[in-house]
């Protein structure tokens with residue numbers, strides 16, 4: 001195996017500190033707020049709520065916990081159905097199982113790679129026939145691109161079913177001028193280490209329903225009743241965010257706009273240098289939407305490019321560059337093999353095609369010009385070389 005001449009590994013998306021994090025961490029230490037509550041938690045919640053334009057936000061230990069709380073607030077329980085985007089990270093759907101509920105997976109459509117309104121409509125149509133409407137619809141905004149929220153909201157409103165917007169990857173993105181994560185009854189964000197801003201691990205639940213979010217805080221702190229003697233009338237969770245980690249989040253939020261600009265510039269650079277290669281098609285940005293371009297994603301037509309996604313990932317890996325396939329659709333996951341799935345069209349599964357041909361390129365906001373040059377160089381080389389070889393064989 002050829003050994004890379006490059007020492008530095010280029011990651012898909014690595015944490016990018018601003019330098020100000022330490023200030024908030026030091027404050028937490030100086031005031032001894034070393035707990036899953038405190039001034040940084042309160043401030044971080046208020047700052048996120050203001051940034052996206054909602055009434056309130058609850059800081060929690062992960063995006064997954066935020067989804068779980070949203071399902072609890074909507075009363076999702078044993079035997080209930082929840083519709084969920086199929087093309088996503090498994091964390092979108094795991095909390096459905098925590099509640100003993102049953103997921104129904106909805107395909108993507110080609111314009112946003114996100115939930116297909118057509119497939120959603122068919123799923124609702126069947127649910128009405130069965131007399132088993134879902135209790136919630138979890139809509140994911142993949143790689144920073146908003147789903148077709150207007151169409152999806154119209155359909156869900158028609159059936160009176162609330163939306164949980166999984167905006168784990170789309171903080172700072174907009175749909176028709178409105179912040180991603182604010183379209184559903186509840187929205188969730190993630191601050192995991194690989195997201196556009198990070199607290200190393202953490203999440204946020206947002207809503208305009210203050211009363212419901214008060215209940216979320218209660219559930220996230222072991223559902224402790226208002227009594228001095230530790231009384232509990234229902235089962236809760238330990239889901240609150242540490243005051244130290246919230247401090248990291250505050251400093252990260254201060255530079256979010258810069259991080260978005262950097263990721264969008266990275267996308268633009270890849271697009272300018274690679275979109276003229278045969279068979280490469282970049283993830284679109286729907287008109288009137290603004291993607292944060294968390295990850296630059298594209299599809300590769302093997303016949304035209306002369307190289308498949310897995311071959312290209314291997315070539316890049318040998319150069320110490322991390323690239324990844326697009327999320328494996330949840331309806332194809334062994335653990336969800338018995339779940340129902342609605343494709344975009346009866347005989348067209350968009351998420352499966354995206355999985356088969358989709359690739360995510362290194363997109364971290366801390367990438368240097370040299371890093372970008374390196375990735376671009378090796379992709380151009382591989383596609384052009386393979387093409388030449390293919391042409392020689394053909395002639």
Ligand SMILES: *Cc1c(COP(=O)(O)O)cnc(C)c1O
Nearest residue numbers: 062063064089091092168190192
């Ligand atoms: C990262 C992610 C989550 C989960 O967030 P965690 O903070 O890691 O629990 C949920 N949904 C999507 C789409 C994600 O990318």
